[in-house]
Amino acid sequence: xxxxxxxxxxxxxxxxxxxxxxxxxxxxxxxxxxxxxxxxxxxxxxxxxxxxxxxxxxxxxxxxxxxxxxxxxxxxxxxxxxxxxxxxxxxxxxxxxxxxxxxxxxxxxxxxxxxxxxxxxxxxxxxxxxxxxxxxxxxxxxxxxxxxxxxxxxxxxxxxxxxxxxxxxxxxxxxxxxxxxxxxxxxxxxxxxxxxxxxxxxxxxxxxxxxxxxxxxxxxxxxxxxxxxxxxxxxxxxxxxxxxxxxxxxxxxxxxxxxxxxxxxxxxxxxxxxxxxxxxxxxxxxxxxxxxxxxxxxxxxxxxxxxxxxxxxxxxxxxxxxxxxxxxxxxxxxxxxxxxxxxxxxxxxxxxxxxxxxxxxxxxxxxxxxxxxxxxxxxxxxxxxxxxxxxxxxxxxxxxxxxxxxxxxxxxxxxxxxxxxxxxxxxxxxxxxxxxxxxxxxxxxxxxxxxxxxxxxxxxxxxxxxxxxxx
Numbered sequence: 474x475x476x477x478x479x480x481x482x483x484x485x486x487x488x489x490x491x492x493x494x495x496x497x498x499x500x501x502x503x504x505x506x507x508x509x510x511x512x513x514x515x516x517x518x519x520x521x522x523x524x525x526x527x528x529x530x531x532x533x534x535x536x537x538x539x540x541x542x543x544x545x546x547x548x549x550x551x552x553x554x555x556x557x558x559x560x561x562x563x564x565x566x567x568x569x570x571x572x573x574x575x576x577x578x579x580x581x582x583x584x585x586x587x588x589x590x591x592x593x594x595x596x597x598x599x600x601x602x603x604x605x606x607x608x609x610x611x612x613x614x615x616x617x618x619x620x621x622x623x624x625x626x627x628x629x630x631x632x633x634x635x636x637x638x639x640x641x642x643x644x645x646x647x648x649x650x651x652x653x654x655x656x657x658x659x660x661x662x663x664x665x666x667x668x669x670x671x672x673x674x675x676x677x678x679x680x681x682x683x684x685x686x687x688x689x690x691x692x693x694x695x696x697x698x699x700x701x702x703x704x705x706x707x708x709x710x711x712x713x714x715x716x717x718x719x720x721x722x723x724x725x726x727x728x729x730x731x732x733x734x735x736x737x738x739x740x741x742x743x744x745x746x747x748x749x750x751x752x753x754x755x756x757x758x759x760x761x762x763x764x765x766x767x768x769x770x771x772x773x774x775x776x777x778x779x780x781x782x783x784x785x786x787x788x789x790x791x792x793x794x795x796x797x798x799x800x801x802x803x804x805x806x807x808x809x810x811x812x813x814x815x816x817x818x819x820x821x822x823x824x825x826x827x828x829x830x831x832x833x834x835x836x837x838x839x840x841x842x843x844x845x846x847x848x849x850x851x852x853x854x855x856x857x858x859x860x861x862x863x864x865x866x867x868x869x870x871x872x873x874x875x876x877x878x879x880x881x882x883x884x885x886x887x888x889x890x891x892x893x894x895x896x897x898x899x900x901x902x903x904x905x906x907x908x909x910x911x912x913x914x915x916x917x918x919x920x921x922x923x924x925x926x927x928x929x930x931x932x933x934x935x936x937x938x939x940x941x942x943x944x
Contacts, residue, residue: 484661491653499642506638510631514602515590521549522588522604522624529608529622544624550601552623553608556584561620568595569625574603583607583621593625600632601625667695671702678702683710715885727769730762772903779910786829786914793857793866794821796830800837801855807845814852823859826935828915836911836919839904840868840931848872851928862937869930875923883921884909 525540541564544551550565552572558580560572574593582589583605593601603625607618667689677685683706689699737755739745746752778784801817808815826833837855844853851871858865875883884905912919912933923929 481661483665484657487657487661488654491650491657495646495649499646502642503635503639507635510635514626514628514631515604518549518602518604518624518626519588519590521547521626522606522622525551525624526606526608526622530610548626550625552625554580554605554621554623556580556618556620565625566595566599566627568597568599569601574601574625575623579605580621584618586618600628602628667691667699671699674702674706678706678709683713711882711885715882723769727766730766733758733762734766772907775907776903779907784910784914786832788827788829788915790825791828791830791833792825793823793833793864794819796834797837797855797857797866800834800841803838804841804845807842808853811845811848812850813845813848816852816854817856818854819857820859821857823857823864824937826864826915826917827938828917828935829911832911832915836908836933837866837868839908840933843904844868844870844872844929847929859937863934864937865935866933867930868932869928871928874925874927874929875921876925880921880923884919 525544528543529540541551541562544564550563550569552563552569552575553561554572554575555561558575558577560575563569563572574591579589579591584607586607586609588607589603589605591603593603595601603623605621605623608620608622609616610619611617667687670687670689674685674687685706686703687699689696691699737759741752741755741759746755775784797817797819801815805815841853841855848870849872853868853870856865856867856869909919915935917933917935919931919933921929921931
């Protein structure tokens with residue numbers, strides 16, 4: 474636990490809280506018992522004083538000596554005091570003989586018919602509860618205060634009881650503290666262990682060990698944090714793998730056109746062709762490879778602008794059917810060259826959408842080219858229609874399809890489906906990521922459904938709006 478800083482801090486906090494609670498509880502219990510004993514002691518002295526005063530006031534009252542004897546049996550001391558404050562008789566402890574607890578002001582109060590209560594501490598340190606009452610007798614038909622009766626009771630037994638109770642509280646507190654210390658160590662260890670595991674896992678992830686996973690299954694915040702770390706590691710691993718594959722594909726895609734450009738330009742420069750027709754063929758190859766290279770660079774530039782948030786859109790009300798016609802016209806020849814049937818079903822009465830016409834055409838072109846690229850036979854269909862709430866465009870093909878475990882990643886940057894055939898089909902893995910971003914920037918949604926070997930369907934949806942709403 475010495476190396477477990479989190480556990481130590483947590484343990485110190487718990488122990489500190491426990492000590493505070495234990496101290497407050499102990500002080501409360503001590504105060505409660507002290508008040509209880511004090512109240513009981515004061516009540517007992519009051520009752521004895523009243524009893525002695527009544528005995529002294531009765532017509533057949535016992536003599537003062539008998540009352541002094543009764544006081545000794547009751548373990549109290551009594552003092553008879555006259556109006557001048559002089560002690561007439563007393564019993565009890567010798568240390569009380571100086572009668573320093575008697576004050577002239579109190580004597581006046583008592584002889585006025587009232588009772589006084591006070592606490593007195595002798596020179597020896599012993600403490601006493603004192604109650605004084607007037608002794609009233611009938612003389613010539615009138616009630617007169619004859620003397621003051623002081624009753625003193627030592628608090629020694631009470632103090633011993635309170636001291637014993639305090640010792641018990643201290644011992645109980647020490648025992649509870651030791652028990653709490655053990656429990657705190659266990660709790661702190663159990664609570665901090667998953668945090669230490671997370672710390673070790675994140676350090677491994679930080680140095681590139683992205684296969685690291687946490688085996689923490691808990692239905693609380695720690696479990697959620699562990700799951701988030703696992704998800705982060707999984708996403709980083711997927712990002713690293715796709716990025717590595719992307720760079721490998723980019724290297725290949727760049728190498729091919731560069732090789733063609735270098736080779737055929739050298740042939741033309743050194744005039745290694747036989748006829749003008751052969752030269753024109755070489756120039757066509759150079760032109761196609763330059764276009765291919767430009768397309769790749771454009772995709773990379775587009776992605777870079779999106780990541781930096783610098784892409785700009787020219788938003789206006791556009792007719793999707795017109796946009797689709799332009800896109801279909803550009804790819805129809807490619808579909809025909811592969812022997813693919815191409816069909817469109819456009820509801821030209823659909824509401825217009827608020828977006829960027831050129832960017833929307835780019836998205837649809839990307840989806841159509843993907844369908845043509847990954848479809849060897851069958852057909853490609855494009856639908857434009859609307860519901861009560863949405864305008865939607867659907868691109869459906871009968872191509873190779875996408876495996877269910879790959880569907881969640883098709884819109885991620887650098888991701889390419891059918892990796893084993895990536896070179897055959899081409900592409901950079903950027904098109905769908907760019908398409909999704911462009912659709913979302915225009916307030917739309919894009920989804921994909923696919924079954925491996927049966928084909929793929931992409932659907933773009935835009936919420937219906939009145940033309941005045943987005944103006």
